[in-house]
Amino acid sequence: xxxxxxxxxxxxxxxxxxxxxxxxxxxxxxxxxxxxxxxxxxxxxxxxxxxxxxxxxxxxxxxxxxxxxxxxxxxxxxxxxxxxxxxxxxxxxxxxxxxxxxxxxxxxxxxxxxxxxxxxxxxxxxxxxxxxxxxxxxxxxxxxxxxxxxxxxxxxxxxxxxxxxxxx
Numbered sequence: 001x002x003x004x005x006x007x008x009x010x011x012x013x014x015x016x017x018x019x020x021x022x023x024x025x026x027x028x029x030x031x032x033x034x035x036x037x038x039x040x041x042x043x044x045x046x047x048x049x050x051x052x053x054x055x056x057x058x059x060x061x062x063x064x065x066x067x068x069x070x071x072x073x074x075x076x077x078x079x080x081x082x083x084x085x086x087x088x089x090x091x092x093x094x095x096x097x098x099x100x101x102x103x104x105x106x107x108x109x110x111x112x113x114x115x116x117x118x119x120x121x122x123x124x125x126x127x128x129x130x131x132x133x134x135x136x137x138x139x140x141x142x143x144x145x146x147x148x149x150x151x152x153x154x155x156x157x158x159x160x161x162x163x164x165x166x167x168x
Contacts, residue, residue, distance in 0.1 A: 005160050010158065033096055128143070
């Protein structure tokens with residue numbers, strides 16, 4: 001019998017139901033910042049992908065995030081305490097360095113990641129993750145920027161999968 005899934009133990013192949021759609025967990029990232037941990041899950045429904053970010057910091061905070069196309073990334077640099085992106089003004093809520101561990105379809109990788117988390121009105125969020133030692137995008141590190149909104153745990157249904165990606 002499969003283990004019951006929670007927001008903290010989703011695995012590749014599991015199903016996350018949100019707004020009448022079935023999203024398949026394609027990979028998982030666990031971040032650790034000096035003992036404080038949070039999870040990010042990359043979910044797919046057909047060709048569309050989203051990130052489900054799960055943070056438990058006195059209360060559970062969930063974000064439903066869409067990745068910003070690479071050609072739009074440079075408009076946010078240099079990073080500041082306040083950013084305007086797609087007409088929305090975001091303010092820096094938190095930044096730091098964490099180590100991450102990524103699991104996807106049987107492979108694992110990890111290392112350091114700089115992060116900058118921004119918030120805006122109406123539960124909007126923007127996240128910048130730089131997978132390198134520098135804050136400059138030109139140093140060869142991978143940069144991922146996502147925008148989205150906060151959601152409630154009640155808006156999700158979690159179902160165990162068979163441990164395999166349906167998109168592999």
